[in-house]
Amino acid sequence: LAKTTQPISMDSYEGQEVNITCSHNNIATNDYITWYQQFPSQGPRFIIQGYKTKVTNEVASLFIPADRKSSTLSLPRVSLSDTAVYYCLVGDRRDTGRRALTFGSGTRLQVQP
Amino acid sequence: GAGVSQSPSNKVTEKGKDVELRCDPISGHTALYWYRQSLGQGLEFLIYFQGNSAPDKSGLPSDRFSAERTGGSVSTLTIQRTQQEDSAVYLCASSDRRGGRADTQYFGPGTRLTVL
Numbered sequence: 001l002a003k004t005t006q007p008i009s010m011d012s013y014e015g016q017e018v019n020i021t022c023s024h025n026n027i028a029t030n031d032y033i034t035w036y037q038q039f040p041s042q043g044p045r046f047i048i049q050g051y052k053t054k055v056t057n058e059v060a061s062l063f064i065p066a067d068r069k070s071s072t073l074s075l076p077r078v079s080l081s082d083t084a085v086y087y088c089l090v091g092d093r094r095d096t097g098r099r100a101l102t103f104g105s106g107t108r109l110q111v112q113p
Numbered sequence: 114g115a116g117v118s119q120s121p122s123n124k125v126t127e128k129g130k131d132v133e134l135r136c137d138p139i140s141g142h143t144a145l146y147w148y149r150q151s152l153g154q155g156l157e158f159l160i161y162f163q164g165n166s167a168p169d170k171s172g173l174p175s176d177r178f179s180a181e182r183t184g185g186s187v188s189t190l191t192i193q194r195t196q197q198e199d200s201a202v203y204l205c206a207s208s209d210r211r212g213g214r215a216d217t218q219y220f221g222p223g224t225r226l227t228v229l
Contacts, residue, residue, distance in 0.1 A: 034217070043117075043204050043220025044156070087155065091216070103148075103156040 003027075004088045009108040018075045020107050022088030025069050033064060033071045036087045038106070044087060048073070075109075083111045115139070117221035119205050125227045126195055134190045134224045138207030145188050146218060147180055148204040156204065162188065195228045202226070 005023040012018045024033070032051050036044035048055055050062040050071070061074040075082055087106040118137045126132050138145050147159040158172040162182040173179070177195075182188040192199055202225050206218040 036218075041223075043206070043223055044218075045220070046217050049217065103158075105155040 003090050004104055006086075006088055006104065006107045008105065009110065011110050011112065012078055013112050014079055015077050018078050018082070018109060018111075020073045020075075020086055020088075020109070021070055022073070023070050024088070024090045027068050027090055031068075031090050033062065033068075034089045034091075035060070035062065035071075035073045036089065036103070038085045038087065044103070047086075078109075078111050080111050080113060082109065084109060117205055117207055117219050119203075119221040119224050121224060122222065123225045123227075125229065127229050128197060129194055131191065131193045132195055132226065134192075134203050134226070136188045136190070136205030136207075136221060138186065138188070138205070139209075139219055140186075142207035142209050142219070143185070144208045144216065145182055146206045146208075147188070147190050148206065149174075149201045150204060150223070151201045159190070159203075192226075195226075197228045200226055200228045 003024055003026060006020065010018065010020060032049055034049040035047045037047050038044040048057055048060045048062045050064055052064050052068060055062040063072045063074060071088065073086060085106040085108050087103045089103060117139055120135045124132055136145065143164045145162040148156040149159055150156050160173055160180045161169040164185065177193045180188060180190045190203060202223040204220055204223045206220045208216045208218045
């Protein structure tokens with residue numbers, strides 16, 4: 001039971017802003033949206049989490065429209081080291097099991113020089 | 114502090130053998146997860162432990178897979194009679210679920226299992 005949909009891949013160049021959108025049409029009232037980053041041969045790493053509107057931290061921004069049926073991870077001025085797979089996960093602290101913890105295939109971002 | 118650790122980092126075994134994979138979560142984290150990731154694929158949820166509650170085993174692909182968590186800390190994932198399709202990276206994550214927000218999971222480096 002897929003809860004999120006993301007583009008399979010994206011390409012960008014160094015210094016550009018990259019926006020990756022995740023669709024989650026069936027998001028529930030208590031669900032939060034969390035993004036993870038995974039480099040080859042490593043486990044995923046938490047990037048950012050939000051519930052509504054906009055969240056910003058030192059590495060990214062997360063934009064969530066009022067209906068919350070999608071979210072956009074924004075990476076400002078990407079560098080080669082941002083080449084990775086990015087996963088969107090939707091759920092709340094009560095969620096467990098296959099339905100809530102299916103990361104999907106993620107979005108493979110390739111940054112070119 | 115120390116992150117999530119897993120051992121071994123690599124394991125090569127013959128078809129039909131049993132294997133045990135170990136996960137040491139972050140100290141104090143009440144929740145522990147096991148995932149499987151095949152080459153080029155996303156993460157597949159396997160099993161979840163939370164405190165003293167019964168584990169959520171809904172993601173285990175067959176009865177050859179089992180896991181336990183001793184003393185609310187270290188966890189072992191056991192695969193019996195391994196098959197070639199079990200070859201994958203097995204990832205462990207832990208989180209502190211006492212907060213009101215959704216989980217922030219901290220992942221270990223994984224164990225790469227190769228079944229010959």
